[in-house]
Amino acid sequence: MKKILIVDDEPNIVMSLEYIFKKENFEVFIARDGSEAIEIAEDNLPDIILLDIMMPNVDGYQVLKHLKKNPKLDNIKVLFLSAKNKVSDIELGLQLGADKYISKPFSTKKLVKEVKELLK
Amino acid sequence: MSNFLVISIIIIYLAVIFYVAYWAEKNSKSGWVNNPYVYTLSLAVYCTAWTYYGSVGLAATSGIKFLAIYVGPVIIIPTWMLLMKKIIRISKGNKISSLADFISLRYGNDRFLGALVTLVCVLAIVPYISLQLKAISETFNVITNHTIVVNSIIKDTTFYIAILLAVFAAFFGTQHTDASERHKGIITAVALESIIKLLFFVIIGVYVTFYLFNGPGDIYQQASTLPNFKEQQSLNGLEGGFNWFLLSIVSMIAIMLLPRQFQVSVVENEREKYLKKATWLFPLYLLLFNVFVIFIAWGGNIIFQNQQVEADLFTLMLPLQQGNDFLAILVFLGGFSAAISMVVISTLALSTMLSNNLIIPYGFLSKFSKGESEKNTESIKNIRRISIFSLIIVAYFFYKFFTLDRSLVSIGLISFVLIAQLAPSFFGGLFWRRGSAIGAKFGILVGFLVTVYTLVIPFTIDSQEIASSFVSDGLFGFSFLKPYNLFGMQIFEPVPHAFFWSIFFNVITYSLLSVNIIGSSRERNFAEMFVDSSKYASLYENAFVWKGEAYVKDIRKVLTRFLGDKRTERALNLFYMKYNINKKDQFADARLVNFSEKLLTGSIGSASARILISSVVKEEEISLQEVLKILDETQKAKESNKALKEKDKQKDEFLDTVAHELKTPITSIRALSEILLDDAKIDHEVKNKFLTSILSESERVSRLINNILDLEKLATGKEKLELKENSIQETISKSINSVQQLAIKKQVKINIEGINDANLIYDEDRIQQVIINLLSNAIKFSNEEVGSVSVYTFQNENNIEISVEDNGKGISKDELGSIFNKFYQSKNQTILKPVGSGLGLAISKQIIESHNGKIWAENIRPTGARLTFILPLNNK
Secondary structure, three states: OOEEEOOOOOOHHHHHHHHHHOOOOOEEEEEEOHHHHHHHHHHHHOOEEOOOOOOOOOOOHHHHHHHHHOOOOOOOOEEEEEEOOOOOHHHHHOOOOOOEEOOOOOOOHHHHHHHHHHHO | OHHHHHHHOOOOOOOHHHHHHHHHHHHHOOHHHOOEEEEHHHHHHHOHHHHHHHHHHHHHHHHHHHHHHHHHHHHHHHHHHHHHHHHHHHHHHHOOOOOHHHHHHHHOHHHHHHHHHHHHHHHHHHHHHHHHHHHHHHHHHHHHHOOOOOOOOOOHHHHHHHHHHHHHHHHHHHHOOOOOOHHHHHHHHHHHHHHHHHHHHHHHHHHHHHHHOOOHHHHHHHHHOOOOOHOOOOOOOOHHHHHHHOOOOHHHHHHHOOOOHHHHHHOOOOOOOOHHHHHHHHHHHHHHHHHHHHHHHHHHHHHOOOOOOOOHHHHHHHHHHOOOOOOOOOOHHHHHHHHHHHHHHHHHHHHHHHHHHHHHHHEEEEEEEHHHHHHHHHHHHHHHHHHHHHHHHHHHHHHHHOOOOOHHHHHHHHHHHHHOOOOHHHHHHOOOOOOHHHHHHHHHHHHHHHHHHHHHHHHHHHHHOOOHHHHHHHHHHHHHOOOOOHHHOOOHHHHHHHHHHHHHHHHHHHHHHHOOOOOOHHHHHHHHHHOHHHHHHHHHHHOOOOOOOEHHHHHHHHHHHHHHHHHHHHHHHHHHHHHOOOOOEEEHHHHHHHHHHHHHHHHOOOHHHHHHHHEEEEOOOOOOHHHHHHHHHHHHHHHHHHHHHHHHHHHHHHHHHHHHHHHHHHHHHHHHHHHHHOOOOOHHHHHHHHHHHHHHHHHHHHHHHHHHHHHHHHHHOOOOOOOOOEHHHHHHHHHHHHHHHHHHHEEEEEEEEEEOOOOEOOOOOOOOHHHHHHHHHHHHHHHOOOOEEEEEEEOOOEEEEEEEEEOOOOHHHHHHOOOOOOOOOOOOOOOOOOOOOOOOHHHHHHHHHHHHOEEEHHHHHHOOOEEEEEEEEOOO
C-alpha cells in the first residue's frame, strides 16, 4: 500500500482529499501545517506528499527545502497544491525541486491521475 | 653598508611594488584590491617620511607638540560617516577628479577658481615633495657612509629614484583618460607600503623600547633626568595650549584637503561603506605609529645626549650606532616606502589638477575642439605624464638648490597652512548656499598672500640666511607688520600665528563678498545641489537646471572628440534608455546637456567641460527663482510618482489576496461536489457531512464578498453613516446578545461590570458590527479551559473609550502592528482554521476611523489581549 501525506490547513480540503485517496487504497497521513508535515514525513516516510504553500508558521516552500536537505527524505515525490498560480510562484516551486504543481481549485480526477503517474 | 648592497635592495623593493601595482591593475575586480582595508591603508599615505623621521625629531626637541598633527585627524574622522559620505556622493555624481575640480564645480564651473586652487596646491606641495626626496637622499647617505653629505646630480641615487617614481606614477596613473576613474594599481601598492612602513616602524620602536632599554618605564625614568624634559613634555600653559589647538585644527583640515588625501579618500573610494571601517581602523593605525614616536625620541635623547646627532635622524641612527645594519635597512626601507607613496599619490593628484584645471582649460581647448578623438585622448594623457615628470623634477631641483636645512616638520607645516586656505571655500561651499565664486577667489587669494607674508617669506629668509631686517623689525620698520607678530600678536608660534591670521582674513573676505555680491544663477544652482546634496541626489541629471537651445548632433560631435565613437555611442544609448527618450529627437534637453558635461568632466575637468558644451549650445539666462522652482517641481513630481507606484503595488497585493481567499472555499466546494457526483454509493452520513461542508463554504464565499464590498464602500466613503444619538450602553448590550450563543457554546463568560452610559452620535449598526467583531475575536482567543471576556468603558472630557479584553495568550509582539491589516489572520490559530475572513479588524478600523475615532491593540497582564477604540463625544 502506497503512503500519501496530505498537508493543508483547510479542514474541508483535507477531508475531501482524505476520502478520495482512502478510496484509491492509499494509507493516508494528515498534517495541518508545515512543522507537523516535516515530523510526519520523518516518522512515516510517505511515497508522496500533497503540499499546500500558504500555511501559518512553516510554509510549503520551507517544508520542501527541508526535505531536499535530508538524504532520507529527498526522494519523496512532492506535489504542490496551491491557490497561488502566478508563473513566478510555480517556477519557484519547481526550482526548489517539486515534482508537480497543481493550482487550486483542482479537478479530483486529474489529481488522482497525476499522483498515480508520479508513483509509477 | 656598501652602496651596491643598498641600491640592490632598493631595486628589489621597487620591483616588488611595481609588480604589485601591475598585478592589481590586471586583477582590478579581485577582493584583494577592493576592500575596506586597502582603502583604510591607502589613507595612511598621510604618514610620510616626515612621520618617520620628522615626528621623532620634533618629539625629541619639543615634546608632545608633534601629536597635534595626528590628534586632528583622529578627532575629525568620526564625522566622516556623514561629512565624507556627502563629499564622496557629490564627487561620484559629478565625476570629480580632484580638489580643484570640486571647488570649481561648486562655484559654477569657474575656470579661474579651478586654476587658482591648482596653483595653491602646487606651490604648497612641491616643496613637500622635495622634502621626501631629501629624506630619501639623506637617509641613503647616512646608511651608506654615515654622513649626510650630498652628491652631485649625476652621482645622486635620489635623482634616479625620483625618475623611477615618475615613471611609476605616469604609467599607472594614466591608464584611463577619465581621471575620476580609480587607479587600483597605485592604491594597492600604497596600501602595501602602509603596512610595510608601520611594521618596520613598530619593529624599530620595540627594538628601542625593549632591547636598548628595559621597557617604557625605563626609558621614561632615564629621559626624565635629562635637562629640559619637563618643559618639553608639557604644553607650556595657556599659550602652548592655543598653539597646540590651532595645530590640531590645521591637521584636521589637512587630512581632508591635502591633494593626496583627497585623492585616496574621495577619488579612489570604491564604496561608501568602506568609510565605516576607516573611521576606527585609521585612528588605530595613527595611534600605533605615534606610541613609538615618543619612545624612539626619548631613547635618542638619552643615547645621543652629548653627541651632535640630528634629532630628525634618530630613528635611523639608533640601530646604526648599535651596529645593527639589518634593522637600519628596515628603517631605511620603511622611511623610503613612506616617502615614495607620498610622492606618487601627490604627483598623481597634482598632475590631474594641472592638466584638468590649468593646462587644458587655458591652453588646449580650441585645439581639442578640432582634433580627432584618439589624438585628443593621447594628448590628455601626455599632458598628465609631462606634468608628473615636471613636478618631480622641479621638486628635485628645489631640494637640490635650496638649503632645506630646517627641520622636516617646518616645511610640512607650511604646506598644511597653505592648503588650509582652501578650507573656507570648500566647507563653506558644502554647507552654505550663499558662498559665491567671487568670495571664494578673493578669500583664497587673501589667505594665500597673508600666509606668504607671515610664514613663507620669513621662513625663506631665515633658512637661506638672507640678511634682512624684515623679520626682526617688520616691513618698512613698522613693528605691527612684523611677520611673526602681525598686529602685535605675541602668543602664537610662527605656524599657528600664520594660520590664525590667514584663515581670519580668508574667512572674512569669503563671507563678506559672498553676502554682498550675488553669484550667477549657474553658481546658485550648483550651490543648491552641493548643500542639499541628499535632496537632489535622486534627480541625477535633472538636478541641474538649464534652459536654451541645443542640437543632439552638435553635442554628440563634441563628445566623440574626447570619448571616441564607441564610448559616445554606448554612453548615449544608456542615457536614452534611462530616461526613455526617443533617439531620433533633434533637440537636446537639460538632462542631455548636463549628462554630457559630466561625461567630459572626468577627462578634461569641469571648467573645460562646461566651456566645450556651452560652445555648441545656446543658453538662456534664468533667474534663481526659476531655478529653485524647477528643482522643486522635479523633486515633487518624482515623489508623487513614487507614491503612485506604491499604491499600485498595494492594490495588486490586495487583489492577489482576494483571489487566493476566494479560491480556497471554492476548492473545497469543487472537490466535495465531485466526490458526491462520482460516488453513487456513498455512505449517507458522509454524504450529509459533505453537503453541510459545501453549504458552510458557500456561506464563507458570500461573507467574504460582502466584507470586501463593505470595506471598499467604507474606504472610498461611498457609504453614508447613519449618524444618530445613541446610548453606548444599549449598543454594547445588543452586541453582547448577538454573540451570547457563541460564548455559551465555547463556555466563555462575558463580564460587563465596568460599563458607564453615555449618549453620543454614531451609526449604531456599524459600531455594533465593531463590538461584535471584537467580542467574537475575544471569545475565540480566550483561555481554552476557563475562558472569560470583559468589556469596559471609560469616559473623559472629549471621548469615550471602549475596551474588550480576553484572558488568552495575548498577541505576539511582531503581530501587534499588523492585525488591523486586510486579510491578516493570527498565527496562533493553527489547529482549526477560523471562520473569519481576515477582514474583520480591517473593517472595524475603517468604521472607527470614519467616526473620527481610533482603535488599537495591546497585551495585558497576566495574560490576554485588550482591543480598545475611542469615539469622540462631540462628533460632527
